[in-house]
Amino acid sequence: MTAEFAGGQVAIELLYLIASVLFIFSLKWMSSPTTARHGIWAGEIGMVLAICGTLLHHGIVDYRLIGIALVLGTIIGVPLGNVAMTAVPQRTALSHAFGALCVTLVGSAEFYLRSPDISRFMMAVLSLEVILGGLTVTGSLMAAGKLQEILPQRPLTYKGQNLVNFALLAGAVVIAITLVRNPGAQSLFPFMILIALAFGVLLIIPIGGADMPTVISLLNGYAGLSAAAMGFVLGSKLLIIAGALDGSSGLILSIIMSKAMNRSFTNVLFGAFGQVQTAHAGGEEAKPIRSATPEEAAAILSAANRVIVVPGYGMAVAQAQHKVRELYDALTKRGVDVRFAIHPVAGRMPGHMNVLLAEADIPYDRLIEMDEINGDFPQTDVALVIGANDVTNPAARSDASSPIYGMPILDVDRSHTVMVIKRSMNPGFAGIDNPLYYLDNTLMLFGDAKAFVGGIVRELGGGHS
Amino acid sequence: MNSSSNLIDALFIFVLACFIGFEVIRRVSPLLHTPLMSLTNALDAIAVVGAIVLVGEHKSTLSAVFGFIAVVAATSNIVGGFFITDRMLKMFKSSRPASKPAANSVAK
Numbered sequence: 001m002t003a004e005f006a007g008g009q010v011a012i013e014l015l016y017l018i019a020s021v022l023f024i025f026s027l028k029w030m031s032s033p034t035t036a037r038h039g040i041w042a043g044e045i046g047m048v049l050a051i052c053g054t055l056l057h058h059g060i061v062d063y064r065l066i067g068i069a070l071v072l073g074t075i076i077g078v079p080l081g082n083v084a085m086t087a088v089p090q091r092t093a094l095s096h097a098f099g100a101l102c103v104t105l106v107g108s109a110e111f112y113l114r115s116p117d118i119s120r121f122m123m124a125v126l127s128l129e130v131i132l133g134g135l136t137v138t139g140s141l142m143a144a145g146k147l148q149e150i151l152p153q154r155p156l157t158y159k160g161q162n163l164v165n166f167a168l169l170a171g172a173v174v175i176a177i178t179l180v181r182n183p184g185a186q187s188l189f190p191f192m193i194l195i196a197l198a199f200g201v202l203l204i205i206p207i208g209g210a211d212m213p214t215v216i217s218l219l220n221g222y223a224g225l226s227a228a229a230m231g232f233v234l235g236s237k238l239l240i241i242a243g244a245l246d247g248s249s250g251l252i253l254s255i256i257m258s259k260a261m262n263r264s265f266t267n268v269l270f271g272a273f274g275q276v277q278t279a280h281a282g283g284e285e286a287k288p289i290r291s292a293t294p295e296e297a298a299a300i301l302s303a304a305n306r307v308i309v310v311p312g313y314g315m316a317v318a319q320a321q322h323k324v325r326e327l328y329d330a331l332t333k334r335g336v337d338v339r340f341a342i343h344p345v346a347g348r349m350p351g352h353m354n355v356l357l358a359e360a361d362i363p364y365d366r367l368i369e370m371d372e373i374n375g376d377f378p379q380t381d382v383a384l385v386i387g388a389n390d391v392t393n394p395a396a397r398s399d400a401s402s403p404i405y406g407m408p409i410l411d412v413d414r415s416h417t418v419m420v421i422k423r424s425m426n427p428g429f430a431g432i433d434n435p436l437y438y439l440d441n442t443l444m445l446f447g448d449a450k451a452f453v454g455g456i457v458r459e460l461g462g463g464h465s
Numbered sequence: 466m467n468s469s470s471n472l473i474d475a476l477f478i479f480v481l482a483c484f485i486g487f488e489v490i491r492r493v494s495p496l497l498h499t500p501l502m503s504l505t506n507a508l509d510a511i512a513v514v515g516a517i518v519l520v521g522e523h524k525s526t527l528s529a530v531f532g533f534i535a536v537v538a539a540t541s542n543i544v545g546g547f548f549i550t551d552r553m554l555k556m557f558k559s560s561r562p563a564s565k566p567a568a569n570s571v572a573k
């Protein structure tokens with residue numbers, strides 16, 4: 001290596017170092033909404049520096065093809081960055097698939113370029129990279145399909161499901177071990193990828209909508225770890241750091257989500273989702289419920305001093321967030337203190353409700369986390385539940401036989417009056433009966449969330465302000 | 466790159482980066498978990514650097530084709546990821562500066 005090349009190499013590494021620092025700052029600034037947009041700048045500058053540094057790489061002979069690929073990626077990326085806010089969960093799943101696809105393809109290409117001259121450790125990391133990458137590709141595509149409702153959202157379970165999954169995974173590991181011992185066995189490599197791809201599909205089949213926040217976080221973590229593994233294979237410190245940051249982000253979010261659903265993290269890690277969804281079939285006797293009209297609901301709300309709104313996936317499905325904003329305006333104008341209680345797993349991905357409500361221009365300091373707001377329900381006049389079910393189910397606190405027993409919930413039943421907007425008395429997606437609906441202080445508001453909230457707003461005399 | 470000391474270096478970097486990641490991301494407000502995910506996704510697409518080298522070096526047809534698809538996939542993540550994160554963060558507004566006059570005008 002000549003001195004000139006070594007100098008160039010040092011320059012590239014320094015650019016990568018700056019990019020790494022910028023990436024860390026980028027995430028650090030995400031700690032608060034006031035600094036978060038600096039974080040994007042830091043990330044973008046780091047990215048541009050890293051790509052420029054890479055283009056200086058002395059081995060590169062073909063710039064034309066790189067240019068075409070960059071332009072093509074940009075053309076695909078712009079519409080993906082421009083999707084409606086309601087489509088953010090499926091967009092996120094799709095981008096996990098793209099990231100993992102990149103990692104898997106690079107890993108495969110590196111294998112065929114280097115085989116059979118690959119050290120044992122390197123082969124092990126490379127196998128990890130393509131197995132994690134492969135299962136993330138198909139798993140994320142499946143998740144995106146379910147979220148986009150192209151695929152059936154109901155969890156599909158069959159006998160021996162876990163056995164089949166573990167057998168597949170074991171098969172992939174056996175091939176990986178064989179390759180570690182004999183990296184020249186090129187014909188085995190495609191089978192390892194195929195198994196990983198099939199495993200990704202089977203992993204998501206038993207997953208229902210309520211588990212999506214955990215699954216998306218987990219796939220995020222897998223995508224990050226596979227990228228870090230790719231960093232080991234390529235000897236790229238920048239990629240190791242970026243992958244480690246993404247991986248730890250995904251794993252932290254998975255832990256938060258699994259805690260919020262009262263699942264052990266290992267349970268989640270091995271994909272044992274969807275098992276709690278056993279319907280709670282007992283207690284079919286008709287219990288008395290009380291219902292109310294929009295007029296009555298409006299009268300109660302305008303007489304209240306403190307209102308807490310509890311949004312859930314139903315609000316997202318009904319696209320009711322803008323009507324909710326009108327309700328917020330109308331009540332705030334009358335001097336009612338309106339806040340929003342956000343359960344960590346409300347919606348289909350971490351933070352889903354916050355984004356939808358922010359889109360509807362509701363100030364973020366009105367969006368309160370579960371732990372902070374739960375103590376306030378006893379002093380609250382009205383808790384208005386819009387399209388949320390399991391996260392408000394008091395059985396999680398009191399009924400040890402309930403499938404969601406132990407799950408942390410929003411204590412809406414402790415407020416003076418609870419109003420629940422719901423389409424009908426059908427139990428929710430998980431098929432778990434909610435005793436909240438039969439409490440003396442609960443009023444059921446039957447109807448479409450958007451139409452019903454619109455009705456209340458009309459009664460309050462506030463149109464769009 | 467294949468020597469064991471380099472591997473140990475890489476492991477050090479990985480472990481330390483994981484610690485930084487845990488500490489930094491633990492502090493991210495739950496309010497911003499969705500933009501956090503799209504941001505880390507964009508940052509993760511830094512894998513594009515490996516793909517660019519594959520395409521540029523053009524060592525075999527397979528590596529060039531795989532690399533090409535990988536560059537396209539990663540670039541779309543970079544562009545789309547930063548773009549949507551920015552759109553989301555723009556929406557988060559505090560009530561303090563904007564709606565103060567409205568809050569004061571309430572006669573109650």
